[in-house]
Amino acid sequence: MVIREIQQFAEVRYRARAYLCYLFGQNLPSRLPEPSLKAITTGLDKITNEINSFEALYLLDYKGEQVIDNITTHENGQGGMGENLSHKAYYYRAVREGRCVLTDPYPSSITNNLTVTAAMPIYDDMHELKYVACIDISLADVLKIAHPSPLYSIFGHASKIVYSAFSLALFLVALFLFIQGIESFFKSGFTLSKMNVEEMFESTIILTLALAIFDLVKTIFEEEVLGRNHKEDSSGIHKTMVRFLGSIIIALAIESLMLVFKFAITGPENILYAVYLLGGVTMLLIGLSIYLRAVKLKGNENDRYL
Incomplete structure (x- = not known):
């Protein structure tokens, strides 16, 4: 009690x-x-x-x-x-x-x-x-x-149930992606001569996305279900956002690199699409840098008033 x-x-x-x-x-x-x-x-x-x-x-x-x-x-x-x-x-x-x-x-x-x-x-x-x-x-x-009203408490319990369900669903997605990512390694039987470089790139992308989704699930479950990070500051949320976006950027960068090599060999006329994807990755990096800078400035401003 x-x-x-x-x-x-x-x-x-x-x-x-x-x-x-x-x-x-x-x-x-x-x-x-x-x-x-x-x-x-x-x-x-x-x-x-x-x-x-x-x-x-x-x-x-x-x-x-x-x-x-x-x-x-x-x-x-x-x-x-x-x-x-x-x-x-x-x-x-x-x-x-x-x-x-x-x-x-x-x-x-x-x-x-x-x-x-x-x-x-x-x-x-x-x-x-x-x-x-x-x-x-x-x-x-x-x-x-x-303490909030009983209706608010009921809504809070319902929200925890909903967040738990979404966390479970996203965890299953991350688990399936993880299984799919390592499946190619078992298919090749760990034989170097049978390994396909393109499949290795794809496996890396899938595993990176699985890690990003799992990290998101971990944060949602801890904050919304367990309530561990309900504090005045939101540093934990910022870190989760950075890790999630970082994982997405890494996956897109690997995909764009793979497309550059692929189109350079099989279809040079399509290499412009890979360049567009690289440009998108660059814009994401710039946006993430601006976000980190804004978070740092806000943190310094809050420290000044404490």
Whole structure:
């Protein structure tokens, strides 16, 4: 059950973070000349009226010391004022990143259940850190808050079934191509005198396409069925696209090379078609280079804003 909840949290993590950070941003003063403690505690009280399924609400100063008692309904969570929480990961991340953050699930000291903490730094108008507002919510309550509707969940399960079916079908295609690709080697009986160069080129093309399709199947199954790569960045998708297009380009390049030699011997008047194919391969290489350049520039731009 715990593993399932953690997997569900990974799916809705950014939705939960967006909601909790929205609550902080709407109710807590920030970028003001002097954000007062009274105004912040008033904002925390407003948050308790909007969300009642939380373990504790509390406020830290810029040094990480708690400046108010916990706002909580749990007897074990009463008090806390004056406690130094600067060693906590959520305080460190909020201060370092300068934005609202949401932690991974961890055992709560109040309920002993898995809990997540959202923390938001509060600055004055000079961008000087004054406070860090924090809220602890149990993992189960976070899932209730941020988990999509039952209809969306049903659609998600149906999508996984469909993606699984397509993955299986594409895997069978890749398997058949692989069998077809190595069949010519068995036909020749591994005898050099019986091997046909044209058949070897064709086998290489078929095996390359089989590899490209298998790589695509692997990515679809991992991302859409297993949900392993549901992250903010899309580097895995970019790598898959590059590998897939690279395999296609290699297959087309081999085919065009084979046609050049074939037409040069048997039909020189048709060699122009092979040249057209080489031109298409060249355009694909140029397009892939532009794609890689754009991905690199976008990655550098994202790193600049983190």
